[in-house]
Amino acid sequence: MKHLAALTAAFLCLAAPAFAGGDAAAGRAVFRKCATCHTTEPVNRVGPTLAGILDRPVASVADYSYSAAMTGFAEGGRRWSEALLAEYLLSPRAMVPGTAMTFAGLKKSEDIANLIAYLKNPAAQ
Template sequence: MRRVPCGRENAKNKVGPVLNGVMGSVIGAHPEDYNFSAALKAKGESGETWNEENMAAWLKSPKDFAKGTKMAFAGLKKEEEIADVIAYLSTFTK
């Protein structure tokens, strides 16, 4: 996998939230100015964070991970692709 420079100081929320610092952050709370679904906010309020296990479950099936999420993405089926996305997200710094 080719390493790509990640994280932008001027990143803005668009269809989804900015990805800077997402790994390790509280689910449904990063960034603070993004409108997350109640399902994701509830996960964060219960203390869950975007660790590798949770991110893998989200990437595999957002609707199974957070029942009631607004995410339209169906998920990734290949474990290698999931691992690649997590590795990529881990390169984004706060």
């Protein structure tokens, strides 16, 4: 677990400057990996809507049944900041053991930065 924390910290240091410069158009292409389960419209699918995810409380979408692992992760008022979302997208199951999300994660920091740029305002693309 210590190694994961060190890896995550190193990743966030490298990826942090990319948040501001992420390419939303490229993020739209990355989002195709998410679109099987998620949408950027205010509608839930297999996974909860990702519309307005940034700064939204974790596990807070109405009418969506989150796993016990995700509701436990949300305790303490966690919100989806860019940094938290970047860490989660790197390896969802490592960050939230027991999550129902089966996606292995995005390995490229550029893909994560681009996806976050897209999620900030998907309608603008």
